[in-house]
Amino acid sequence: MSSLLTIGEFSRATHLSVKALRHYDDIGLLQPAEVDPSSGYRRYASAQIPSAHVIRRFRDLDMPLDEIRLVLDAPDVDARDKAIVTHLARMESALEHTQATVASLRAVLNGGPPALPVEFRHIPATRAIVIREVVAWDSAEEWLLGAFQELHTVVDPARVRTGPDAALYSTEFFEVHEGELIAFVPISGTPTLTGRAELAEIPESDLAITVHQGPFADIDRAYAALGTYVTERVLGADGPLREHYLVTPFDTADPNEFRTEVAWPVHARV
């Protein structure tokens, strides 16, 4: 009996607020060893302090409670460590992302970059092998990498490539941050298809095009230039946006070397 702590004592021993402890009880993440049935008073065992500490550390790292639950419920040490390592890896990439954003922010502030030149181009219908899927905004970069890796295993041995890797982005993808992406490689001939790859014809299109040089985090500059161009000089048309990957992570490890054409559909000039 004296080995149980009140919620206040447990709060002091764990540095978790009383409100947070009640919340963790409500959602079943950390339930008191005993609850007085008449008063509802919560009593915690001192043996629960380590679990509380694990929760606190991970919350400090912004791990969602549902994931913390997985760590605490892990059937063995291996499973637990795997969950933790996964989270640490995600944190590291978030860190890299933060650093990249800070860098691009500094660039924006040190005098906005010069406007990108925009050209008009008609692209005829193109035979291609494609992988298409509905993809969420945050996972797009990873999804594209996987898709191109898969397409390369089909295209490259058959030597049928007629242009760089490219992708179509549904307008929905930008507007609700989830929508269809089509990764494609233009080809001639008819290679043997495997996996998710399909044969398709990319429809002809009139496009306003600009070239973005540098990491993908900065590509919104290209979209800005196209949006401005389209609205001020020509008429925007319906249809997916398009990116052509001229220099990619498959070619160089330095993001500053990446070159991407960004294309916005417009009405043909008469």
Added chain:
Amino acid sequence: MSSLLTIGEFSRATHLSVKALRHYDDIGLLQPAEVDPSSGYRRYASAQIPSAHVIRRFRDLDMPLDEIRLVLDAPDVDARDKAIVTHLARMESALEHTQATVASLRAVLNGGPPALPVEFRHIPATRAIVIREVVAWDSAEEWLLGAFQELHTVVDPARVRTGPDAALYSTEFFEVHEGELIAFVPISGTPTLTGRAELAEIPESDLAITVHQGPFADIDRAYAALGTYVTERVLGADGPLREHYLVTPFDTADPNEFRTEVAWPVHARV
């Protein structure tokens, strides 16, 4: 007229979702250049794209919208840059904090640390100069540093110190993460007071005490040891918790060298 974009086009040009754009309109952060009075259709000017980009970059860095508003509304470049630099500094310290947490997490996982030894001690009433204030959890470390700096300017020239820097933490501080802190330095004699410093007597107290070695981020281990000890061996008593700062940032730049006594009030042993 043709230089205005629909919300969908603006979304594609800025990579902000339509829902987010409507939200920014609702709260007055980024309002369309024009709204059709009959249909309610929003029309954005291409000149608004740079502002949208600034919003997106900062949201990527988790800057709250209210702060972004300050950046956008800054009366001149200097004020704007100051707001940005402030945020970057905060992000850097958040980064350090993350790295520290990851480190301590790894320590916890590499076999939990050995239990800390706890001793019982009676401390008599102590004359001290104090600074007291209601402080929020997140600003406690900074507040204490400032308070001790101020106390030192009173205590050290007068050569009246009789013990290390110390602090009392109200139970409220732990339970609702905001409460009274009292920073104090035990003294003899009567120095001349300045600023926030007052003379006070710290009441006598029976305490369970343990020593924490290392950065403050890990101090919850000491609280855990005390909480366990108190609940399993003696009776906890009311009253503030207490920390004695034996080796501090004033003494060394290496957090691993910090030594802190943590004290939990208990009933006197009979």
Added chain:
DNA sequence: TTGCTCCTCACGTCACGTGAGGTGGC
């Protein structure tokens, strides 16, 4: 016995996302 600790609702916060149900424009 006082007053401190604990309790349970119910609602608020932040930055949007998720539908429902309906209208406008090419």
Added chain:
DNA sequence: TTGCTCCTCACGTCACGTGAGGTGGC
């Protein structure tokens, strides 16, 4: 004219925080 784009509510999400109003325990 179809259907795509846009509109406005109203409510949900996540991890608690903020009271209100009341009870229990030493």
